[in-house]
Amino acid sequence: MTPGPSIRRAREARRIRPGLLILLVLISACRGGDTGEALPGTVELAVTPTPPITGPALVVVEIHDDAGDPVTGAEVEVEGTMDHAGMVPVREVARDEGDGRYRIQSFEFTMGGDWILRAHITLPDGTAGIHETRVRVASGGAADPSNGSTQR
């Protein structure tokens, strides 16, 4: 499935607010995957920079309940892996920043390509689920000067 229409929408949104761009891209990516059906409310996972490049990235998971209120006190761990043999998954525990936000300051994308990010979430009431998002990581370095641009 190609994310064409959502990227067009995201480009329009960028004029309004950069933060919104990140959310639109990743929320739409989530709809195609396995999105933690057991979890009530909404989970959003944002990666900065967008698109991510190899190396450390900021990952923020936002959790809201069915009423739209932020959920604090959850346990969140993000696992990143790829679809090929020999891949060593990356796992990081996110820090609860309050207001429903959980932050991993330095999530290491160890190689370029298509990554699957799974946020393993345990809510304060013990409900657990997984929120899955796919992201394409560009290879970093001087050889790819177009990193950070969505114009290809």
Ligand SMILES: [Cu+2]
């Ligand atoms: Cu890999």
